[in-house]
Amino acid sequence: EAGTILTTATAGVPIGGPAFSAYPSTPQTISPATYTKITFGTEEYDTNSNFAASTFTPTVAGYYQINIGAGSYGSGEPSRSIVMCYKNGSQYKRLQDSAILTTSSFVNASSGSCLVYCNGSTDYVEAYIYLNVKSGTPVVDSSSGFTFFQASMVRSAT
Numbered sequence: 001e002a003g004t005i006l007t008t009a010t011a012g013v014p015i016g017g018p019a020f021s022a023y024p025s026t027p028q029t030i031s032p033a034t035y036t037k038i039t040f041g042t043e044e045y046d047t048n049s050n051f052a053a054s055t056f057t058p059t060v061a062g063y064y065q066i067n068i069g070a071g072s073y074g075s076g077e078p079s080r081s082i083v084m085c086y087k088n089g090s091q092y093k094r095l096q097d098s099a100i101l102t103t104s105s106f107v108n109a110s111s112g113s114c115l116v117y118c119n120g121s122t123d124y125v126e127a128y129i130y131l132n133v134k135s136g137t138p139v140v141d142s143s144s145g146f147t148f149f150q151a152s153m154v155r156s157a158t
Contacts, residue, residue, distance in 0.1 A: 017153025018048035018058045023144035030131060030138055035084070035091075038070060038127045038140055040149050054126060056149070061120030061157035068095055068127040069111035071146025076105070076136020083110040084128040091128070092116060106133075109146050115154065125151065 025041030040054045050058045058064060070083045085093045095112025116125060127149045131138040141147050 016047065017062065017156065018050045018060055018064075019150075019152040020044075020046040020048075020051040020056060021148065021150040022046075022051060022054075023148045024140065024142040027142045028140040030129065030140060032131060032133045032136075032138055035128050035130050037086075038068075038129055038147065038149065040127070042144070044144070051151075054149070055124050056126070056151050057124040058118045058151070058153070059120055060153060061118065062153050063115055063117050063155045063157075064125070064151045065113060065154050066116055066125055067111070067113045067148070067150040069109065069146060069148045070127070070129045071107075071109045071141030071143055072129070072131055072138055073107045073141060074105065074131075074133060074136050074138040076133045079134060080130070080132040081108050081110050082130040083112055084130070085112075085114050085116065086126040086128050087116055087118075088123055089126075092125075105136075117157070120157070 021044040022040035028039050030036040066085050082097045083095045084091050093114040096110040
């Protein structure tokens, strides 16, 4: 009942820290067995204008909860789906690595989350996917319920 109402930022307590949510505008055809950056053309929200060109570059130093989901489909025999969080151009966390057990076509949804520190100036985060198929061409679904990229500040750096 008796709590403190935060009206200004206090060290370690984010007030209105950066957050965004995006999903693809169109399906994205990708090369099989290649680590590919997912393209997100539609923003649902971007509270601090830190999301552009499918890249999140927060301008406030702190710890961020990253959520990535990737729906995929295609014809041919698939074998593996990996969803990854990249930080500064390199794999930071492998969020989901799964075998796909169908033979002639596939529909798959993979998702995961991680906590990442960003320095507020040069650090950036991207969503990647790897789909291995023995034949055919995989596609990243553009449905906002399957393919999404989100981040929200959890705690400031101080």
